[in-house]
Amino acid sequence: xxxxxxEISCVxxxxxxxxxxxxxxxxxxxxxxxxxxxxMTLGSxxxxxxxxxxxxxxxxxxxxxxxxxxxLRQWGTTLVVQKHDSAPSTRGFLEYQDDTFGPKQxxxxxxPLKAAPKDLVGTQLLHAxxxxxxxxxxxxxxxxPELLRLRHEQGVVERPLIVWEPFPAxxxxxxxxxxLDACKIVDVFSPNHLExxxxxxxxxxxxRKLEQLEGLGTDIVDSSIGPEGQGTLVxxxxxxxCLVSSPTTRPTWFPPFYDDKSTKIxxxxxxxxxxxxxxxxxxxxxNSEVEAVWYGHVAASFALEQIGLPKLETKDHxxxxxxxxxxxxLTEYKTRIMDRAVKSENVL
Numbered sequence: 001x002x003x004x005x006x007e008i009s010c011v012x013x014x015x016x017x018x019x020x021x022x023x024x025x026x027x028x029x030x031x032x033x034x035x036x037x038x039x040m041t042l043g044s045x046x047x048x049x050x051x052x053x054x055x056x057x058x059x060x061x062x063x064x065x066x067x068x069x070x071x072l073r074q075w076g077t078t079l080v081v082q083k084h085d086s087a088p089s090t091r092g093f094l095e096y097q098d099d100t101f102g103p104k105q106x107x108x109x110x111x112p113l114k115a116a117p118k119d120l121v122g123t124q125l126l127h128a129x130x131x132x133x134x135x136x137x138x139x140x141x142x143x144x145p146e147l148l149r150l151r152h153e154q155g156v157v158e159r160p161l162i163v164w165e166p167f168p169a170x171x172x173x174x175x176x177x178x179x180l181d182a183c184k185i186v187d188v189f190s191p192n193h194l195e196x197x198x199x200x201x202x203x204x205x206x207x208r209k210l211e212q213l214e215g216l217g218t219d220i221v222d223s224s225i226g227p228e229g230q231g232t233l234v235x236x237x238x239x240x241x242c243l244v245s246s247p248t249t250r251p252t253w254f255p256p257f258y259d260d261k262s263t264k265i266x267x268x269x270x271x272x273x274x275x276x277x278x279x280x281x282x283x284x285x286x287n288s289e290v291e292a293v294w295y296g297h298v299a300a301s302f303a304l305e306q307i308g309l310p311k312l313e314t315k316d317h318x319x320x321x322x323x324x325x326x327x328x329x330l331t332e333y334k335t336r337i338m339d340r341a342v343k344s345e346n347v348l
Contacts, residue, residue, distance in 0.1 A: 005124045006050065006052040006053050006078060006124070007053055007127070007129070008053060008054075008055040008078060008124050008125055008127055008128040008129065009044065009048070009053045009054055009055070009128065009129055009130065009280070009281070009284055010044050010054060010055060010128055010129065010130040010131070010132065010277070010280045010281075010284075011055035011056070011057055011120070011125045011128040011130075011131055011132070012036065012037040012040040012041055012056075012057065012115075012131075012132040012134070012277075013037070013057065013115040013116065013117070013119075013131060013132065013133050013134070013135070013143070014035060014036030014037035014040060014115065014132060014133070014134035014165070014273070015035040015036060015037055015059070015090055015112060015113070015114060015115065015134070016033065016034075016035045016037050016038050016058050016059070016060070016072075016090065017033075017034040017035035017038070017090045017091065017092045017112075018030075018031050018032070018033070018034070018064075018065070018068065018089055018090065018091045018092070019031075019032040019033075019034040019091070019092045019093075019094050020032070020091070020092070020093050020094070020109070021094045021095075021096070021307060022093075022094070022095045022096070023095075023096045023098075023099055024096070024097075024098060024099060025099075026099075029307065031065055031067070031068055032307060032308045033068055033071065033072070033308055033309055034092065034094070034269065034270065034308070035090070035092075035273075036132075036134040036165060036273045037056070037057065037058075037115065037132075037134070037273075038072075038270070038273075038309065039270035039271070039272075039273035039274045039277065039303055039309075040132045040134075040165075040273045040274065040276050040277040041054060041055075041056045041075075041077060041277060042075075042270075042273075042274050042277060042299070042302070042303065042309060042310070043273065043274035043275060043276060043277020043278040043279070043280075043281065043296070043299035043300070043303070044277035044278065044280055044281045044299075045075050045077055045277070046274075046277075046278065046281070046298075046299050046302060046319075046321055046326045047278060047281035047282070047285070047295060047299070047326050047327070047330075048077075048281070051075060051076030051077055051319075052076060052077065052078050053078070054075075054077040054078065055077065055078050055080070055124070055125040055128050056072060056075070056077040056078065056079045056080070057080050057082065057115050057119055057120065057125055058072065058079060058080065058081045058082070059082045059084065059090075059113045059114070059115045059119060060081055060082070060083050060084065060089055060113070061083075061084050061087045061088040061089030061090065061110070061113060062083070062084065062085045062086070062087065062088065062089070063088055063089050064083075064089040069081065071309075074312065075312060078124060078125065080119075080120075080123045080124075080125055082115075082119045084113055087110075087111065087113060088110045088111075089110065089113070090108070090110060090111075090112045090113045091108070091109045091110045092106055092107065092108050092109060093106070093107050093108075093109050094106045094269070116143060116146075117143055117146045117147040117150055118146070118150070120147075120150070121150055126150060126151060126154060126156065127151070127154070127156055128160055129158075129160055129161065129284065130160050130161040130162075130163065130280045130283075130284065131147060131160045131161070131162055131163070132163045132165065132276060132277070132280065133162065133163070133164050133165065133186070134165045134166075134167060134273075135164065135165075135166070135167055136166070136167045136170040136175075137166075137170065137175060137178040137179045137181065137182035138178065138182075139167075140164055140182040140185065140186060141178075141181070141182050141185070144162060144185045144186065145185070147160075147162075161187050161188065161280065161283065161284075162185070162186045162187045162188070163186070163187065163188040163190065163276055163279070163280060164182070164183075164186040164188065164189050164190065165190055165191075165272070165273070165276055166179070166189075166191050166195055166199075168194075168195055168198075171191065171194075171195040171196070171198040171199040172198060172199065172201075173199065173200065173201035175199070176199055176200065179199060179220075180220065180223045180224075183220065183223065183224065183225045183226075183231070184224055184225070184226065184227065184229075185226075185227060186225065186226065186231065187225075187226050187231045187232065188225075188231060188232045188233075188234060188279070188289075189220065189225050189231065189232075189233055189234075190233070190234040190235070190236060190276055190279075191235060191236070192235070192236040192237065192238070192272055193209075193213055193235060193236070193237040193238065193240070196213060196216050196217070196235055197212075197213075197216070199216075200216050200219075202216070209240065210237075210240060210243075210253065213235055213237060213243060214243060214245075214251050217233050217235050217243055217245050217251065218245065218251065220233055221233050221245050221246060221247065225246070229247065230246065230247055230248070231246065232244065232245070232246040232249070232289045233245045233246065234276075234279065234289075234293065234296075236272045236275055238256075238260075238268070239256065239259065239260035240253070240256075241253055241254050241255040241256045241297070242254055242256075242275070242293055242296070242297070244289055244290060244293050246289060249289055249290060252290065254293050254294070254297065254337065255297075255337060256297050256300065256301075257297045257298055257300065257301035257329065257333055258301055258304060264301075264304065264305055265304045265305070266304065266305055266306050266307065267304065267306065267307045268303075268304055269303075269307075270303045270309075271300040271303040271304050272300070273303075274299045274300050274302065274303035275296040275297065275299055275300040276296065277299055278292075278295040278296040278297070278298060278299025278300065279292045279293065279295060279296035279299075280292075281295050281299070282294060282295025282296060283295075294330060294333055294334060294337075295330065297333060298326060298329045298330045298333055299326070301329060302321045302322060302324075302326070305322050306322070310322045
């Protein structure tokens with residue numbers, strides 16, 4: 001008798017990218033797994049008690065390496081591969097200017113294969129309880145209604161949690177109104193600090209950086225996020241942590257798991273995507289947008305510790321990533337932040 005299909009907790013409509021990474025005086029690294037979908041899936045998988053409940057959509061070209069697909073399958077998620085035999089896989093070239101993982105340049109070396117709601121049709125992933133978008137406002141305006149329509153056609157009445165991570169190049173002042181309009185049909189809007197500043201055409205004011213970001217965030221929340229205006233803004237601000245704000249949660253800053261001087265930090269690539277995967281897992285576990293941020297910071301910490309994805313092993317019947325269990329880090333983070341000094345109106 002066939003086993004019942006798992007209930008899918010989340011899926012990303014971002015991309016899985018095969019990166020070539022170059023650094024001065026080092027051998028180039030090829031077929032490094034990157035992309036928003038890879039790291040967002042990681043962030044949710046890290047906290048999954050049942051790996052198969054985490055969905056993973058892989059839009060692959062004709063040359064996608066079987067070794068890379070096998071590594072993704074090792075996570076035990078519900079992996080759906082949509083193969084494009086007429087196109088090459090999405091590949092990128094990431095070049096660091098020095099060995100500090102600071103200044104870098106990225107470009108696609110093949111036309112990107114973008115995921116879309118139609119790629120979920122006929123799969124269990126269409127039923128996911130949360131969907132992550134990495135998109136422009138125009139794509140949000142088109143794809144969110146499409147997703148809901150496709151679900152309705154399959155008898156899925158429940159609305160998923162819709163988390164929007166903006167496409168960086170679209171974060172320009174000329175698109176501000178389009179962003180504000182698109183925010184009204186998502187549940188969580190999460191730019192990073194550079195994307196938020198770009199959207200408002202502002203330079204970083206280092207002497208009042210947090211206040212500046214908080215002010216811009218308040219403008220977005222006041223404009224309304226979500227179909228009923230009850231959505232959440234999460235500003236991911238690198239070494240400054242993140243700000244969470246909504247009509248029911250006053251602007252609150254939370255520190256990252258690692259401070260910027262930690263020797264555990266190797267490469268920040270993908271940490272923001274992993275944060276959102278962890279955020280989704282935390283929101284589903286606690287129904288709290290504040291506690292969800294804690295999960296997000298812990299998920300991001302695992303993405304920071306290496307180039308590419310962390311190593312998964314089993315120890316004492318538990319998943320460990322780079323030797324640590326996610327829930328152990330979450331406990332440590334909760335303990336650590338309880339005595340933090342207050343920034344803005346509140347920090348726990």
